[in-house]
Amino acid sequence: MNRIAQGLVLVLLGAAALGSSAFSELYLNYVQAAFRPFLIAAGLVLVVLGALVVAADLRAAARGEDGEQGHDGHDHGHDHHGGPRVAWLLVLPVVAVFVVAPPALGAYTAAASGAAEAPDPSRVDLSEYRDDPFAEAGDGPVELQLQEFVSRAWTDEDRAMSGRTIELTGFVVPHPDGEDEGWYLARLQMACCAADAVVNRVLITDEPAPETDSWWTVRGTWDEPEGDLQSVRDHRFTVEEMHQVDNPPDPYE
Known part of the structure; x- marks a missing residue:
């Protein structure tokens, strides 16, 4: 999993928090109503951090491409390899929040x-x-x-x-x-x-x-x-x- 994917996971987590607290009452299945402002704030922070990670990595990739074109293919030490593939499993809980929201206790x-x-x-x-x-x-x-x-x-x-x-x-x-x-x-x-x-x-x-x-x-x-x-x-x-x-x-x- 590369940094862009990591940033997207943060964005998705933040969107899940915002979707269940700012735009619905789904959060009441899990916490007291008084926690709503904190959930909204946490969702916003995650979305912003994820967006910053993605933007920074895209800028770094663009600068790396420009450098390679100007120096006839010299390797400047950029690591373009992602993390282990198993890290993609971290996306599954995020997707589950959107697809199957856990119900309230019963x-x-x-x-x-x-x-x-x-x-x-x-x-x-x-x-x-x-x-x-x-x-x-x-x-x-x-x-x-x-x-x-x-x-x-x-x-x-x-x-x-x-x-x-x-x-x-x-x-x-x-x-x-x-x-x-x-x-x-x-x-x-x-x-x-x-x-x-x-x-x-x-x-x-x-x-x-x-x-x-x-x-x-x-x-x-x-x-x-x-x-x-x-x-x-x-x-x-x-x-x-x-x-x-x-x-x-x-x-x-």
Whole structure:
């Protein structure tokens, strides 16, 4: 692989970063929205560096040709040989980004990772979501993120969700023990990027399992457990109605 090819690879990498962040929301499959400016900046830097490498090598090649014409074929020490051919394999990941963009994490990751663990109640501030979503909703259904629902189900000793109609949205994860045990409505929560994502989920047993990885909005009630909330492994949810929805642009919470 010669320097021109190396420069083109840099340009392609930069274009891939720009295409997924500046001109689409594909980057949300991998990182938080706050990283968008950094991805755009990195893409621009790669494109500029790649273009400079290509331009410099083309100028050097042009100067070398002029020198050879003026000195009757004397070799001026220019190395016109590229690197090993196997280096061209570096182009394959770049092409793959354009042809087959990796999807967001879904049911396979959620099933393999298992559910998030119960947090320390003293470290959970439910007001970081909303001060009182149940007062805001009046007697109507309360729309909650799955992470908020799970946090409240584990830590809200006042059990403010008890008896309230709640609306949740997530994707379908099959139960590892089979359909007879129900299925999970899940959502992945990430602090930085997809690599640190944790699973928030609720167990549904009163409806047949839809297609894995399909997205649904369910409306129903929390199956309030008896005893210590922290001892609950799977938060259960009774469905009153549900309907399929499109995959959201940002699949994470």
